[in-house]
Amino acid sequence: MTAxxxxxxxxxxxxxxxxxxxxxxxxxxxxxxxxxxxxxSGKTTAFNMITGxxxxxxxxxxxxxxxxxxxxxxxxxxxxxxxxxQQARVFPALTLIENLTVAISQPWKxxxxxxxxxxxxxxxxxxxxxxGLERLARRPASELSFGQRKLLEFATVLMGEPRLVLLDEPTxxxxxxxxxxxxxxxxxxxxxxLTFLVVEHDMHLVMRLCDPxxxxxxxxxxxxxxxxxxxxxxxxxDAYLGT
Amino acid sequence: xxxxxxxxVLRAVVVFGALTAFPFVFPAQxxxxxxxxxxxYAGLATAWNLLGGFSGYLSLGHAAFFGVxxxxxxxxxxxxxxxxxxxxxxxALPLVGIAVGLVSVPIAWVALRVRAATFAIxxxxxxxVVQQLAFNLHHITxxxxxxxxxxxxxxVSTFEQPFYFAMLAVFALALFTCWWxxxxxxxxxxxxxxxxxxxxxxxxxxxxxxxxxxxxxxVGFTGxxxxxxxxxxxxxxxxxxxxxxxxxxxxxxxxxxxKGTVWGPTVGAFILVPVQQYMAYKLGxxxxxxxxxxxxxxxxxxxxxxxxxxxxxxxxxxRRGGRTAGPPGxxxxxxxxxxxxxxxxx
Numbered sequence: 001m002t003a004x005x006x007x008x009x010x011x012x013x014x015x016x017x018x019x020x021x022x023x024x025x026x027x028x029x030x031x032x033x034x035x036x037x038x039x040x041s042g043k044t045t046a047f048n049m050i051t052g053x054x055x056x057x058x059x060x061x062x063x064x065x066x067x068x069x070x071x072x073x074x075x076x077x078x079x080x081x082x083x084x085x086q087q088a089r090v091f092p093a094l095t096l097i098e099n100l101t102v103a104i105s106q107p108w109k110x111x112x113x114x115x116x117x118x119x120x121x122x123x124x125x126x127x128x129x130x131x132g133l134e135r136l137a138r139r140p141a142s143e144l145s146f147g148q149r150k151l152l153e154f155a156t157v158l159m160g161e162p163r164l165v166l167l168d169e170p171t172x173x174x175x176x177x178x179x180x181x182x183x184x185x186x187x188x189x190x191x192x193x194l195t196f197l198v199v200e201h202d203m204h205l206v207m208r209l210c211d212p213x214x215x216x217x218x219x220x221x222x223x224x225x226x227x228x229x230x231x232x233x234x235x236x237x238d239a240y241l242g243t
Numbered sequence: 244x245x246x247x248x249x250x251x252v253l254r255a256v257v258v259f260g261a262l263t264a265f266p267f268v269f270p271a272q273x274x275x276x277x278x279x280x281x282x283x284y285a286g287l288a289t290a291w292n293l294l295g296g297f298s299g300y301l302s303l304g305h306a307a308f309f310g311v312x313x314x315x316x317x318x319x320x321x322x323x324x325x326x327x328x329x330x331x332x333x334x335a336l337p338l339v340g341i342a343v344g345l346v347s348v349p350i351a352w353v354a355l356r357v358r359a360a361t362f363a364i365x366x367x368x369x370x371x372v373v374q375q376l377a378f379n380l381h382h383i384t385x386x387x388x389x390x391x392x393x394x395x396x397x398x399v400s401t402f403e404q405p406f407y408f409a410m411l412a413v414f415a416l417a418l419f420t421c422w423w424x425x426x427x428x429x430x431x432x433x434x435x436x437x438x439x440x441x442x443x444x445x446x447x448x449x450x451x452x453x454x455x456x457x458x459x460x461x462v463g464f465t466g467x468x469x470x471x472x473x474x475x476x477x478x479x480x481x482x483x484x485x486x487x488x489x490x491x492x493x494x495x496x497x498x499x500x501x502k503g504t505v506w507g508p509t510v511g512a513f514i515l516v517p518v519q520q521y522m523a524y525k526l527g528x529x530x531x532x533x534x535x536x537x538x539x540x541x542x543x544x545x546x547x548x549x550x551x552x553x554x555x556x557x558x559x560x561x562r563r564g565g566r567t568a569g570p571p572g573x574x575x576x577x578x579x580x581x582x583x584x585x586x587x588x589x
Contacts, residue, residue: 053441077447091438093503094431102431103446111429111456160447 002065004029004164004195005050005081010059011219012045019045021219022059027164032186032196034210034227036203038240042219043199044086047168051083052076064163078105080163086172086199088149090156092142096133099141099152100124103159124159131155131185147174154185165189167198171205183209207231215239254506259415266407275403279410279475281516283468286414287493288500288508289421290464294457295494296502297430299437300355302458303490304366305465307373308343310485312466313473315339317390318383320474329396332474333409336467343466344459351458355451358440370487377481389480392473406475413471414509417464422505424457433457437503499543501550510551515539 005027012020020042027033035043048054050061052071061068063081076082091099101120116124128134131151136144141152150170157165167186171179183205186196200206206213206227213230215223217239223230230236262282266275287309295301316332316339354365377384384390397405424430432453435443444450473479493508496515501507518539522532547554 051445053445073441073444074447074449077445083445085442089439089442091435091442093438094434098431098434102435102443102448105447106428106432106449108449108452111432111453112423112427115426115428115431156446 002029003027003062004064005197006060006062007046007050008060008062010046010049010061011057012042012049012054013057018219020049020056023216023219023221024059025214025221025224027195027197029163029195030190030193031212032190032198032210034206034213035197035199035216036201036206036213037216041216041239043216044168045219046216047083047166047199051081051166077160077162080161081166082157082160082162082164083166084150084153084157084168084170086168088146088153090141090144090149090152093140095140096128096137096144096152097121097124099156100127100159103156105160127155127158132181147178150174150178150182151185154182158189162194164195164197167196167200169199169201171200171202179205203231259411262411266401266404270401272403275407277517277520279403279407280520281512282407282410282414283472284493284496284516285509285512286410286417286468287465287489288496288512289414289417290461290468291490291493292497292502292504292508293417293421293424293464294454294461296497296504296508297424297433297437298454298457300358300454300458301363301494302366302461303363303487303494304354304368304370305462305493306485306487306489307366307370308347308462308465309469309472309489310373310377310481311343311346312339312469313479313484314377314384314390315342315466316470316473317392317479320392321390322383330405332392332470333405336409336413336470339470340463340467344463347459347462348455351455351462352451355454355458367487370485370490374481374485377485384481387480387482389478392477392479394477395474406471409471410468413464413467418505418509420460420464424460425505429453429456434503495540498550499540501552501554504550504552507550507552514551 003026007026008024010020010023011018023042023046025035035046037043045054049056049059050071052068052073052075056071061071063076063079068076091102094102097116101116101124104120104123125134125137128137131154133148133151133155136148141149144152154167154170170182170186174182179202186198186209190196196210198206198210200210211227212225213223213227214221215230215233215236217235222235222239223233225233265278269275269278287305291302291305316335319335320332350369354362354369357365378386380386395402395405424433432443432448432450435446435448436450436453440450469484473484476483492515493512496511497508498511499507499515500509500511519532519536522535526532526535543551549557
């Protein structure tokens with residue numbers, strides 16, 4: 001399989017602390033790859049650097065075979081790389097339909113046209129129906145529960161027709177029923193060809209959903225491989241349990 | 244563009260029909276004078292709302308562009324003597340608006356790199372920079388001596404009317420633009436920026452471009468209003484033409500009526516300016532009007548904390564079993580001073 005995302009020697013210091021320290025890994029196209037590690041191992045910082053929310057001190061990122069010299073969230077989104085956040089981020093004052101519609105790439109010449117065209121409305125409604133949110137389509141996102149916001153955020157990033165979605169703790173803080181829903185969505189979208197890179201603390205979910213698994217510890221990659229291999233690796237056990 | 248509704252069209256026809264008839268129904272000059280300043284602040288607040296209300300970038304420097312528009316008209320029709328006076332300054336207003344908008348782009352490009360309180364401070368600083376330029380570019384602005392415009396050759400009995408209709412036209416255009424933008428893709432982009440700019444970038448919104456357009460259009464209208472004001476006042480000084488209280492007045496009205504809504508700033512201006520003027524005329528000598536004026540704010544903060552239109556909308560929605568909560572951070576601010584600037588004597 002070809003590498004859709006390549007991360008090489010990514011490093012970030014906050015003062016004297018190396019949050020990410022020479023982190024390197026690859027995400028192959030068509031996989032659901034997990035990025036795991038103990039708290040503070042640099043998973044979210046790595047996500048932030050890959051998606052352009054945080055400048056890296058050093059290292060490089062390549063997406064779809066092209067080096068990303070200056071990662072910028074807008075450009076990456078248009079190129080097909082997008083993400084969700086640990087704390088779901090939606091636009092609370094916008095309705096659910098508007099939340100989805102704003103994520104559709106707009107050419108400059110259409111800026112003054114109707115905000116939600118009939119075509120985009122239908123597309124947004126279809127996606128909301130898929131995520132079980134259609135009855136709330138015309139409500140502002142501020143009225144959603146935390147779990148519903150997670151679903152809306154997930155649905156929103158799909159409007160850009162991405163190739164790779166980075167999910168930052170997609171099931172954190174949501175109830176077990178919604179965890180199942182999110183897992184189903186990931187599986188369904190994966191079966192349609194979408195690639196995922198998932199940061200997740202629920203190891204049961206990781207082990208049944210993801211392959212391969214990448215393990216970070218103290219900002220560096222310590223293991224990459226199939227779930228069964230990773231969960232028995234002494235270095236991984238050492239990182240999680242400590243010695 | 245927004246979806247046209249029968250109620251919306253009816254509302255616009257009633258409001259603008261009433262405003263068009265107003266100077267003929269109430270021809271007394273002092274009343275038309277108050278109406279001119281009411282429309283001026285309604286226009287300023289609506290123009291400010293395009294940026295501050297929709298994108299959440301709270302500019303305190305719009306008076307700089309009000310002053311630029313005022314000086315543009317003053318300089319064009321005194322120093323350069325383009326076409327004398329009469330109605331010609333009004334015809335030049337679109338050019339003034341476009342010029343002010345274009346001039347603002349590089350300034351906005353720098354200012355919009357910062358957010359929240361820092362942006363407010365940067366724009367406030369810009370205001371004082373422009374004011375100092377007006378003081379010191381003596382050969383163009385006559386500095387603190389002020390700049391006189393040619394006296395308009397209008398009939399004394401209806402002297403205010405051309406200014407009233409010019410102000411009404413700019414206000415109507417600003418309101419129409421606000422309505423159009425609110426329902427457009429640009430409006431969605433601006434509202435997403437207001438909610439979460441970083442997230443907007445992450446879903447492909449052209450954040451910088453949207454903010455620059457909103458800034459330029461907003462200050463363009465502000466400059467046009469400044470041009471009408473200068474011609475009406477006929478004599479402008481830096482401290483009056485570029486007065487921070489002009490911005491503060493407009494911002495307060497937008498907050499009062501409901502920033503981020505199409506009609507909110509207009510409602511705020513239509514309540515606040517006549518109340519302020521009435522209080523000033525009736526209670527000005529004792530300065531009790533300051534208490535009355537502040538009381539208006541206190542009452543609205545107490546009973547309609549998100550501004551008039553959003554609070555009323557919420558209550559109506561709650562009564563219909565709809566939503567009750569709205570986006571946070573839209574509380575009404577208190578006035579720092581009761582007197583409105585821009586030639587409105589207390």
